[in-house]
Amino acid sequence: MLHIVNQSPLCSTTLQSVARVAQGGALLLIEDGVIAATKGVDSPLSEIMARMPVYALLPDLEARGLANRVLDGVTVVDYAGFVALVAEHRNCQSWL
Amino acid sequence: MKKFMFVNRKAPYGTVYALESLEVVLIAAAFEQEVSLAFLDDGVYQLVKGMRTKGVEMKNFVPAFRVLPDYDIDKFYVERESLEARGLTEEDLIVDVTLLSAKELGALMDEQDVVLSF
Numbered sequence: 001m002l003h004i005v006n007q008s009p010l011c012s013t014t015l016q017s018v019a020r021v022a023q024g025g026a027l028l029l030i031e032d033g034v035i036a037a038t039k040g041v042d043s044p045l046s047e048i049m050a051r052m053p054v055y056a057l058l059p060d061l062e063a064r065g066l067a068n069r070v071l072d073g074v075t076v077v078d079y080a081g082f083v084a085l086v087a088e089h090r091n092c093q094s095w096l
Numbered sequence: 097m098k099k100f101m102f103v104n105r106k107a108p109y110g111t112v113y114a115l116e117s118l119e120v121v122l123i124a125a126a127f128e129q130e131v132s133l134a135f136l137d138d139g140v141y142q143l144v145k146g147m148r149t150k151g152v153e154m155k156n157f158v159p160a161f162r163v164l165p166d167y168d169i170d171k172f173y174v175e176r177e178s179l180e181a182r183g184l185t186e187e188d189l190i191v192d193v194t195l196l197s198a199k200e201l202g203a204l205m206d207e208q209d210v211v212l213s214f
Binding site for chain 1: 103105106113136137175177198199201202203205206208209210211213214
């Protein structure tokens with residue numbers, strides 16, 4: 001399953017819930033969710049990265065001035081990469 | 097027939113998510129899909145007994161959960177960790193539920209054809 005998170009880990013518990021519940025597949029961070037993919041932010045991302053690949057959407061990183069702060073191990077994708085991720089997973093969940 | 101899971105993570109009344117979820121659940125039921133409901137995080141508050149909403153002038157929509165089995169929707173899954181973190185037990189809930197660990201719930205999500213998150 002592709003798990004999609006669009007909220008900041010500093011304002012919402014969504015990423016904590018994904019860390020607790022998601023068993024595998026992949027995580028894609030979009031919109032404010034990309035904040036979790038940046039250096040110096042305390043979040044459960046490292047725990048998630050130990051279990052599954054993590055992607056972050058470049059246009060959202062760029063829009064927030066965060067594209068040069070991406071954590072090692074996070075794969076940056078464009079919109080076409082977003083579509084490819086959705087296509088290659090059997091199902092997906094946009095966590096709210 | 098596809099397996100639909102509705103994932104509910106918001107408390108009722110503070111936002112419209114819980115009510116909207118229930119509306120979509122009823123639509124899915126009309127199309128005779130295999131529907132299950134999952135409640136985690138503050139979503140577990142949607143099932144608490146004894147709601148009185150007159151004071152906030154909002155409709156108490158929660159009794160509708162009780163009639164869902166009449167539409168063949170009887171799979172209510174509650175994440176045990178979320179329930180316990182809020183000092184609640186199964187006895188506090190208005191419907192019969194299946195308690196699952198976070199891992200069990202995650203595995204069940206992976207099996208779905210469609211997951212709708214509220």
